[in-house]
């Protein structure tokens with residue numbers, strides 16, 4: 071009993087230290103030793119593809135930076151990590167890249183690494199894969215990561231042979247649509263005006279600028295030292311520690327931008343998600359293991375849901391899946 075009380079005190083202390091008390095006070099919230107928790111979460115800065123500081127950086131270098139970051143943040147030995155899963159969409163060599171990154175980061179060969187692809191949610195799926203391994207007792211501590219370099223691996227359905235039978239399957243054809251067109255489809259199908267999109271973009275820029283100016287991102291960003299070629303092809307060494315997508319933005323400035331994907335459309339460079347390069351990683355374990363090792367609980371897995379949606383409006387995915395995830399967690403909104 072005394073041991074249980076001590077563990078419970080550890081659990082409380084860990085959560086209070088990261089301000090999870092409000093969540094912990096929800097009626098449906100019960101702490102259990104086998105809860106899946108995040109004890110470290112770090113990312114590289116997010117840079118502009120093709121023109122940003124990571125345009126010449128290899129995918130494995132970005133991944134290695136976040137692997138090293140979370141290992142040093144937790145103080146865990148690399149051999150404590152029982153499994154690593156990397157979410158990625160665009161790198162055709164990700165199976166090799168992920169293994170290379172592991173060695174760059176100093177993790178020994180005994181740590182297995184694999185990858186998963188659930189499109190834009192690949193990093194989240196990597197987290198769920200590690201959570202599943204923890205739940206089935208395959209491992210005690212794992213790393214879930216995500217990485218994408220649109221500089222090195224541009225998006226698009228070019229460069230491979232398409233099955234001619236696609237023409238008979240409209241939804242299969244829709245799966246090849248560029249994200250910008252799916253954005254136009256969402257806007258017209260759900261009546262989302264250009265103004266509403268620009269207002270959202272402005273609010274997003276303002277929130278990001280405020281958070282960056284007050285240093286809120288600093289603790290989650292791993293500065294990355296890399297090389298970048300200038301306009302003349304000359305390589306220089308830089309240490310990148312800031313996101314590149316945040317820029318001074320006004321409604322007037324946004325209103326001047328033309329639609330990029332469709333004549334008369336409403337998706338512009340200002341209200342689109344930027345083409346980016348970057349990586350992120352979390353250390354995932356159980357609440358009991360975190361308490362044993364004195365690691366802080368930064369987040370707790372309450373539920374997860376995956377639901378497919380029409381591919382020509384794929385951007386609505388979260389609107390379909392989040393209610394289901396909340397239902398599974400016993401919450402509503």
Ligand SMILES: CC(=O)SCCNC(=O)CCNC(=O)[C@H](O)C(C)(C)COP(=O)(O)OP(=O)(O)OC[C@H]1O[C@@H](n2cnc3c(N)ncnc32)[C@H](O)[C@@H]1OP(=O)(O)O
Pocket residue numbers: 218219220249250275317318319320323324327330338339340341342343344345346347
């Ligand atoms: C891993 C991932 O990144 S997945 C997500 C990828 N996102 C998508 O697929 C969504 C679709 N988006 C896209 O394809 C691209 O963002 C595009 C094609 C719309 C725009 O790409 P780019 O031309 O590279 O955009 P870029 O950021 O350079 O902006 C172009 C111009 O628009 C203007 N602009 C962009 N944002 C703003 C803003 N907030 N306010 C005012 N002007 C702006 C600027 O004039 C800018 O030129 P500048 O950089 O010289 O100032």
